[in-house]
Amino acid sequence: MEKFTTLTATAAPLPLANVDTDKIIPARFLKTIRRTGLGVHLFDTLRYDASGAERPEFVLNRKEFRKAQILIAFENFGCGSSREHAPWALLDFGIRCIIAPDFADIFHNNCFKNGILPVRLPRPVCEALMADAQMGGNARLTVDLSRQVVVRPNGEEIPFEIDPFRRHLLLEGLDDIGQTLQHAAAIDAYEVRLRAERSWMPAIAAG
Amino acid sequence: MAEPRTLFDKVWDSHVVERLPDGTCILYIDRHLVHEVTSPQAFEGLRLAGRRVRRPDATIAVADHNIPTSDRRAGIAEPESRVQVETLERNVAEFNVPYIPVLDARQGIVHIIGPELGLSLPGSTIVCGDSHTSTHGALGALAFGIGTSEVEHVLATQTLLQRPAKNMLVRVDGTLGFGCTAKDIVLAIIGTIGTAGGTGHVIEYAGVAIRALDMAGRMTVCNMSIEAGARAGLIAPDETTIAYVAGKPFAPQGEAFDRAAAWWRTLPSDPGARYDRTVVLDAGAIAPMVTWGTSPETVVPVTGTVPDPAREPDEARRAQMQRMLEYMALAPGQRLQDVTVDAVFIGSCTNGRIEDLRAAAAVARGRRVAEGVRAMVVPGSGLVKQQAEAEGLDRILMQAGFEWREAGCSMCLGMNPDKLAPGQRCASTSNRNFEGRQGPGGRTHLLSPAMAAAAAVTGRLADVRELA
Ligand code: SF4
Numbered sequence: 001m002e003k004f005t006t007l008t009a010t011a012a013p014l015p016l017a018n019v020d021t022d023k024i025i026p027a028r029f030l031k032t033i034r035r036t037g038l039g040v041h042l043f044d045t046l047r048y049d050a051s052g053a054e055r056p057e058f059v060l061n062r063k064e065f066r067k068a069q070i071l072i073a074f075e076n077f078g079c080g081s082s083r084e085h086a087p088w089a090l091l092d093f094g095i096r097c098i099i100a101p102d103f104a105d106i107f108h109n110n111c112f113k114n115g116i117l118p119v120r121l122p123r124p125v126c127e128a129l130m131a132d133a134q135m136g137g138n139a140r141l142t143v144d145l146s147r148q149v150v151v152r153p154n155g156e157e158i159p160f161e162i163d164p165f166r167r168h169l170l171l172e173g174l175d176d177i178g179q180t181l182q183h184a185a186a187i188d189a190y191e192v193r194l195r196a197e198r199s200w201m202p203a204i205a206a207g
Numbered sequence: 208m209a210e211p212r213t214l215f216d217k218v219w220d221s222h223v224v225e226r227l228p229d230g231t232c233i234l235y236i237d238r239h240l241v242h243e244v245t246s247p248q249a250f251e252g253l254r255l256a257g258r259r260v261r262r263p264d265a266t267i268a269v270a271d272h273n274i275p276t277s278d279r280r281a282g283i284a285e286p287e288s289r290v291q292v293e294t295l296e297r298n299v300a301e302f303n304v305p306y307i308p309v310l311d312a313r314q315g316i317v318h319i320i321g322p323e324l325g326l327s328l329p330g331s332t333i334v335c336g337d338s339h340t341s342t343h344g345a346l347g348a349l350a351f352g353i354g355t356s357e358v359e360h361v362l363a364t365q366t367l368l369q370r371p372a373k374n375m376l377v378r379v380d381g382t383l384g385f386g387c388t389a390k391d392i393v394l395a396i397i398g399t400i401g402t403a404g405g406t407g408h409v410i411e412y413a414g415v416a417i418r419a420l421d422m423a424g425r426m427t428v429c430n431m432s433i434e435a436g437a438r439a440g441l442i443a444p445d446e447t448t449i450a451y452v453a454g455k456p457f458a459p460q461g462e463a464f465d466r467a468a469a470w471w472r473t474l475p476s477d478p479g480a481r482y483d484r485t486v487v488l489d490a491g492a493i494a495p496m497v498t499w500g501t502s503p504e505t506v507v508p509v510t511g512t513v514p515d516p517a518r519e520p521d522e523a524r525r526a527q528m529q530r531m532l533e534y535m536a537l538a539p540g541q542r543l544q545d546v547t548v549d550a551v552f553i554g555s556c557t558n559g560r561i562e563d564l565r566a567a568a569a570v571a572r573g574r575r576v577a578e579g580v581r582a583m584v585v586p587g588s589g590l591v592k593q594q595a596e597a598e599g600l601d602r603i604l605m606q607a608g609f610e611w612r613e614a615g616c617s618m619c620l621g622m623n624p625d626k627l628a629p630g631q632r633c634a635s636t637s638n639r640n641f642e643g644r645q646g647p648g649g650r651t652h653l654l655s656p657a658m659a660a661a662a663a664v665t666g667r668l669a670d671v672r673e674l675a
Binding site: 001031032033034035036084088113175176177180181183186187190191194198199200201202203204205 | 224225233235237238247248251252255256258263264265266267287290291294305326328331355356359360363364365366368457458459460463464466467470
């Protein structure tokens, strides 16, 4: 998992509440064998018309937001089905940080598992950031996780709260696996004990 | 003296690598079974992170969920299924994971081949990205299904982050009546405790009726633990278990086997071990069971009738029953034995073992599949198929008009071409009767292999005891 320290990037405004995971990635894309490559289907129904052509008015289709790495939205972002494909699609598009008044629980969790930083800020602050974001590439935001601040284009710093353990994992780039691997010595020791105590356990060999 | 422990406690304790401050445990995994549907993103995750499989020698892969059950030498026609199988083959080659190829005689449903090949051993921890991993608990193993992120976690670390479950004891006393089987026991249990009855628990099945079951029957019972809401089901290893494991190709051999068996004999729950919940059933009171609705708990004896929602006091429950009856096209008070079927499916990880096929063939022998009924037998593995053919079961079944297929999950979930057409009614030995499970609009009645064969030859949900 990629570390998250400080991100300075264009923010895309998505002034919607209750963006569900079906909107983020529709069910018909779940038969995939990959977690990468979903970015082209991100927000599929909002982004493309029935013929598959881009809707020019959708934010991520506008030239100034095609490389956005931050997303600003309103309440209850990521509600609905628990599919991990939603953060996979966001990440694959390039989104590393989502700022909203609040998030659905499982989605919030899944973001951390995949190196995406979800930032909770009160609605009026989100509205101010939304206005900044409307300026596209002319108004880049900085999200500094180590100092726990969002820096607006005018230099104003907005502090945010985050669970210290989650923050640590993101700063270090540790997913669940990375975290467990910090206990590698204990796993090694267990395996030594296992080979002694249950030495009858066969190894599986192919063929 | 140490606190008396349950079978679950013993297997759990012997696999805890480390207890974290919040009570979560890093649990060591002895056997990881991998299949084509839930593993692609896990392998991809390893690749993206530059990780390797920690213990390929504790991992084995097989394709089962979406392979066709017709002749497979020509390859897989459905593009998405083919891509999943090809992806699995690329992944096992890249990560050095042992693999049982599609055309290998040992190929089959992952939960059939684990025990059959001696991969699943008593006292071990077994996981697979599939909920019916509970099947392997029949050997006295702690076996449960996991999600794709967890598949990746096990591949990378050989461990899982888990919290201990609560212990539930389901004791089945007495002796099963004529014509009744393990499938009827487990359907009766689910009918009693409900599909949420085991939530948060692992179920230990005990009692003389469970002890009397052969290993195939025990696997049928543990298989459906998940339908009772439990993540895992276990049965204490005994001499039946040990005799079953002896000589299996991936099991310990010779002197190593004796040392293993000595440990396995210490695993049964201690006298006085505490359970958070206990349920007792009398096997003598169990009749051949059939489901009428779209949840496995909607089950009645075959001699019964479709229940009347009007008698259900709870409003939500009443509405749900109504919906089920509409979907199933059944009327309150209708006798189940009068319900006619269009299809019969004998197979799946619940009932795709040789013992199940023998039971079906015993009913089919000398009879004919009823006019207009499509009856399909899908052995759980290539080895089950070989064995059945060696015993002549295939000829008995085919003479009776059953289709004899290649091994796989098949019509249990209709991910391959074996599907019900909308509105078709099927007597099925599988484990789930959810809406559309066997094909969109399909209607499923769960029952035992003997009952399924009886349905095939009579064209209705017959009481197998009347065919004897
Ligand atoms: S037979 Fe059915 S329940 Fe069993 S593993 Fe296959 S699809 Fe799942």
